[in-house]
Amino acid sequence: MTPGLEVLQGLNPPQREAVETIQGPLLIIAGPGSGKTRVITHRIAYLVRVCGVSPYRIAAVTFTNKAAREMRDRLQRLVGGSSNSLTVGTFHAFCALMLRRDGAPIGLDPHYSIYDSDDQLALIKRSMELADLDPKRHHPRSVQSVISKAKSVLMDSGALAQQRENYFEEVCARVYHHYEELLSRNNAVDFDDLLMKAVQLLQESQDVRERYQQRYQYLMVDEFQDTNVAQYRLARLLTGEDRNICVVGDPDQSIYSWRNADIRNILSFQQDYPQAKTITLEQNYRSTGTILEAAKSLITANGMRLHKDLFTENEPGVPITVHEAYDEQEEAEFVISQISQLVRENGHKPGDCAIMYRVNAQSRALEEACLHQGMQYRLVGGIRFYHRREVKDLMAYLHLLHNPQDEVNLTRVVNVPPRGIGAKSMQELVRWSQRENISLYTAMGRIAQARQQGEQCPAPLPSRAASSIANFCDIVQRLVQQSTQLPVVELIDQVLEDSGLRHHIQSGDDQPEERWENILELRETAREFNAEQPPDGLATLLERLSLVADVDSYEDSENSITLITLHQAKGLEFPVVFIVGMEEGLLPHSRSMDSETELEEERRLCYVGFTRAERRLYLLRAFRRGFMGSSGPTMASRFLREVPEHLIAAASRKVPAPAVRIPAVSTSYGASGASGWPSNKTPPAPPAAPRISLQTGDLVRHSTFGEGVVMECTPSSDDHEVTVQFSEVVGVKKLLLSFAPLEKLEG
DNA sequence: TCCTCATAACTTTTT
DNA sequence: GTTATGAGGA
Numbered sequence: 009m010t011p012g013l014e015v016l017q018g019l020n021p022p023q024r025e026a027v028e029t030i031q032g033p034l035l036i037i038a039g040p041g042s043g044k045t046r047v048i049t050h051r052i053a054y055l056v057r058v059c060g061v062s063p064y065r066i067a068a069v070t071f072t073n074k075a076a077r078e079m080r081d082r083l084q085r086l087v088g089g090s091s092n093s094l095t096v097g098t099f100h101a102f103c104a105l106m107l108r109r110d111g112a113p114i115g116l117d118p119h120y121s122i123y124d125s126d127d128q129l130a131l132i133k134r135s136m137e138l139a140d141l142d143p144k145r146h147h148p149r150s151v152q153s154v155i156s157k158a159k160s161v162l163m164d165s166g167a168l169a170q171q172r173e174n175y176f177e178e179v180c181a182r183v184y185h186h187y188e189e190l191l192s193r194n195n196a197v198d199f200d201d202l203l204m205k206a207v208q209l210l211q212e213s214q215d216v217r218e219r220y221q222q223r224y225q226y227l228m229v230d231e232f233q234d235t236n237v238a239q240y241r242l243a244r245l246l247t248g249e250d251r252n253i254c255v256v257g258d259p260d261q262s263i264y265s266w267r268n269a270d271i272r273n274i275l276s277f278q279q280d281y282p283q284a285k286t287i288t289l290e291q292n293y294r295s296t297g298t299i300l301e302a303a304k305s306l307i308t309a310n311g312m313r314l315h316k317d318l319f320t321e322n323e324p325g326v327p328i329t330v331h332e333a334y335d336e337q338e339e340a341e342f343v344i345s346q347i348s349q350l351v352r353e354n355g356h357k358p359g360d361c362a363i364m365y366r367v368n369a370q371s372r373a374l375e376e377a378c379l380h381q382g383m384q385y386r387l388v389g390g391i392r393f394y395h396r397r398e399v400k401d402l403m404a405y406l407h408l409l410h411n412p413q414d415e416v417n418l419t420r421v422v423n424v425p426p427r428g429i430g431a432k433s434m435q436e437l438v439r440w441s442q443r444e445n446i447s448l449y450t451a452m453g454r455i456a457q458a459r460q461q462g463e464q465c466p467a468p469l470p471s472r473a474a475s476s477i478a479n480f481c482d483i484v485q486r487l488v489q490q491s492t493q494l495p496v497v498e499l500i501d502q503v504l505e506d507s508g509l510r511h512h513i514q515s516g517d518d519q520p521e522e523r524w525e526n527i528l529e530l531r532e533t534a535r536e537f538n539a540e541q542p543p544d545g546l547a548t549l550l551e552r553l554s555l556v557a558d559v560d561s562y563e564d565s566e567n568s569i570t571l572i573t574l575h576q577a578k579g580l581e582f583p584v585v586f587i588v589g590m591e592e593g594l595l596p597h598s599r600s601m602d603s604e605t606e607l608e609e610e611r612r613l614c615y616v617g618f619t620r621a622e623r624r625l626y627l628l629r630a631f632r633r634g635f636m637g638s639s640g641p642t643m644a645s646r647f648l649r650e651v652p653e654h655l656i657a658a659a660s661r662k663v664p665a666p667a668v669r670i671p672a673v674s675t676s677y678g679a680s681g682a683s684g685w686p687s688n689k690t691p692p693a694p695p696a697a698p699r700i701s702l703q704t705g706d707l708v709r710h711s712t713f714g715e716g717v718v719m720e721c722t723p724s725s726d727d728h729e730v731t732v733q734f735s736e737v738v739g740v741k742k743l744l745l746s747f748a749p750l751e752k753l754e755g
Numbered sequence: 756t757c758c759t760c761a762t763a764a765c766t767t768t769t770t
Numbered sequence: 771g772t773t774a775t776g777a778g779g780a
């Protein structure tokens with residue numbers, strides 16, 4: 009056999025065709041569990057080992073760091089050491105590096121800071137002040153989203169001003185203009201800029217463009233359905249004459265349109281490259297027949313879709329379990345006890361099991377249940393590590409040292425820990441620096457210098473404030489000097505000491521141990537790639553840390569179950585999957601329910617959840633769910649109804665219509681068993697009052713109207729309106745559940 | 756200037 | 771149930 013040809017072994021015909029198609033544009037539509045990553049990595053291995061292409065000339069861009077890392081690991085195994093010279097990374101990381109190395113033609117200083125969305129928001133608020141806008145009238149967040157959206161389609165403020173469609177966009181364009189100026193004055197770029205400026209660079213500098221095009225002869229784009237216009241444009245710009253671009257995606261798993269991902273890129277691709285070959289991967293290797301069929305039924309409810317015919321040769325497996333709990337506590341307790349049972353009786357490990365939910369807030373009840381039942385768990389995401397205050401503070405110091413023009417980060421740390429430079433002093437200082445037309449950092453430098461030379465403070469500041477500022481400035485200047493010489497870990501230690509941050513955190517009364525742990529974790533991360541020493545160590549560290557999400561620190565552990573949002577679960581797989589909160593308003597989310605396209609995205613999200621499961625799938629809902637403090641009744645998710653009845657375990661019950669359970673006046677049926685409640689016996693302690701649950705079709709008895717059938721049960725403010733068909737004489741009555749003397753009949 | 760307390764406002768998903 | 775903001779007092 010020709011050396012290297014074993015990379016073709018074990019591939020099915022379409023997979024093999026995808027691997028062997030190396031010339032020209034290629035679109036791979038890859039259903040869930042169809043071996044997508046396998047195809048990408050084997051295709052790269054094929055290029056390197058069979059076709060003799062230098063790894064240096066191959067780039068693979070992904071959407072998340074996690075995907076990039078996984079790809080890198082697999083390639084390492086397939087092509088060995090030379091995989092190091094492959095370019096594998098996220099769009100953002102790729103752009104950040106390109107801009108740092110080659111950003112000069114578009115006037116970018118390589119020491120630029122990268123602002124995350126929080127920094128972005130802070131700067132937008134400042135821009136709104138400059139534009140004389142009342143933040144109460146226009147929500148900074150909405151402005152942020154308009155600006156970000158504009159950037160994602162490569163519109164600058166001028167373009168937005170021209171193409172505005174309403175008054176609000178006009179306002180945003182004004183803010184955007186100030187925002188652009190502030191960014192450039194701070195020598196900073198936001199996430200969107202990384203893409204937009206990279207495109208700008210490639211468009212405007214022929215030299216840079218040609219260099220990159222020559223270098224990258226083969227480009228692969230993973231999760232293509234999640235790319236936005238800027239990312240697609242970037243991919244096209246990187247693809248030179250050879251047009252060896254291969255994009256892989258699944259429109260049915262597009263769940264990031266809110267982040268301006270544009271499924272239409274797939275259509276554009278076919279238009280832009282009419283000669284492109286399309287290969288569809290339809291065989292699923294992951295899930296049981298039952299799970300796949302449920303997922304297929306669900307997704308066919310969506311309108312516009314690219315046709316796909318998924319199939320599997322796997323066993324049908326066990327039916328899907330649908331469980332209806334009373335509230336989220338019971339839901340959580342059920343899930344955890346179910347997992348314990350699977351571990352005891354079915355030979356599963358806790359690590360096989362994942363619980364997925366729509367919003368992070370849902371993890372709380374699950375965590376409590378884990379604690380309660382002594383189950384180890386790993387929470388993915390949540391309050392993100394890099395968003396924690398102490399972590400952001402330390403990061404802000406590091407950013408400041410690397411880029412002293414960065415006023416967002418300067419402002420953030422100037423009084424952390426408190427050193428007597430309050431809002432008032434800063435306001436004065438800003439005003440003075442503007443009059444003098446110098447940056448904040450320079451202004452501070454002047455004050456410090458005057459002080460050293462025993463001169464009077466040049467700025468109109470109280471002497472106390474002036475000396476605090478001079479002090480702070482001395483510290484920062486000293487650290488800036490050290491930043492180019494010390495390895496990053498030592499620099500971090502120095503910062504922690506000199507700034508007083510360590511003392512501040514450790515002596516604070518807000519969970520000092522935990523916060524210090526977080527600092528140490530950051531320090532540990534820095535130590536891990538300490539191999540990259542100064543002078544570039546700090547830049548690399550900042551770049552990486554600015555672009556990582558927490559999924560990256562995700563590690564398998566066979567003793568812990570996984571708690572994860574549906575979004576983050578994309579790309580993962582688990583033998584056992586629980587999806588909780590299958591309720592209208594949660595999944596689909598209430599903010600997506602009034603638009604058909606958004607609703608379809610919710611359905612795709614649900615589909616992503618279903619297709620993560622290999623062997624067992626559990627769908628859960630609660631009749632009542634806590635909602636910002638108070639709790640209220642819920643309606644079953646329409647997605648539950650889209651799962652064919654015959655795939656669901658007989659023991660579990662499926663709700664065809666809204667059902668509620670609230671305290672009732674009638675007590676005649678006593679214990680909870682009588683209400684037809686699922687058999688698990690864990691009603692949480694407090695609810696002493698008997699409860700009644702009604703759903704369409706239930707038989708009830710009313711003290712005056714007699715027996716009837718429930719037609720409908722809808723929640724109204726604090727109560728429930730029940731429509732009941734009584735005898736022909738009585739007719740249909742609408743009743744309020746809390747007042748009506750209703751009693752549920754079994755049968 | 757800084758800290759405490761109260762109030763409001765808000766929660767989708769993330770590079 | 772949370773976190774961001776504001777007023778008022780030390």
